[in-house]
Amino acid sequence: MTEFTEKVIQLIKSVPEGKVCTYGGIAALAGSPRGARQVARILHSMSKKEGLPWHRIINTKGYIVIKDRDGFLRQKQRLEQEGVTVSDTGAVDLQYYLWSGPAAS
DNA sequence: TTAGTGACAGGCA
DNA sequence: CTGCCTGCCACTA
Numbered sequence: 001m002t003e004f005t006e007k008v009i010q011l012i013k014s015v016p017e018g019k020v021c022t023y024g025g026i027a028a029l030a031g032s033p034r035g036a037r038q039v040a041r042i043l044h045s046m047s048k049k050e051g052l053p054w055h056r057i058i059n060t061k062g063y064i065v066i067k068d069r070d071g072f073l074r075q076k077q078r079l080e081q082e083g084v085t086v087s088d089t090g091a092v093d094l095q096y097y098l099w100s101g102p103a104a105s
Numbered sequence: 106t107t108a109g110t111g112a113c114a115g116g117c118a
Numbered sequence: 119c120t121g122c123c124t125g126c127c128a129c130t131a
Contacts, residue, residue, distance in 0.1 A: 023113055034126050036113040041128065044112055059113060061119090066112045075112090091119095109131085118121085 004030050008042050011101070015056045018083040019099035020092055022060045029101050047071070055079055056099075064090030 007030035015021050027035035043054040044067075055075040059065045064086070066072045076086045084097050 024115095027113090032127085034114085035128095037111070037127055038113095040112045047112085054112085057112080060115080064112085068112080071112075107131105110129090111127105113127105114125085116122105116124090 004032055004035065004038065005042055007031060008039050009046065009052065012043075012052055012054065012057060014102055015053060015099050016105070018097070020056045020058055020079065020084060020094070020097045021099045022094075023057060024060050025098075025100065026057060053078075058090075058092055062092045062094035062098075064092070 008026055011026050011029050012021070023036040023039045024033070027033060027039045030039070032038065039057070043052070043057055046052045047054050055078040064072055064075055066075065072090060076090060079086050079092065084092060086092055
């Protein structure tokens, strides 16, 4: 459990409902602008712990990109459940739902 | 140790 | 928006 990992987890848990954040954004806030992939790996590892709102993390294009088909569906449903509009393809309106960090609160 | 791979990002056509 | 390619970092065989 590195410091980077803890920060990433804290940030993700800090994302308000109805908002989403990008992998790169979380990585940057955690102190590693190039750690987007590590953020993804952390999410994949922590996904089994339902305590983390991993469904609010998407890629920089505003699209849900996930390896597991079921995971994609669960994420889409959870986002819509929080009031986030998600297209069938997994597209999210970043300019309205993007969360830029704790300072944005 | 090297090679392959991935829930990514950014630049370009 | 879509497709292709390069760069990054950590994990696995």
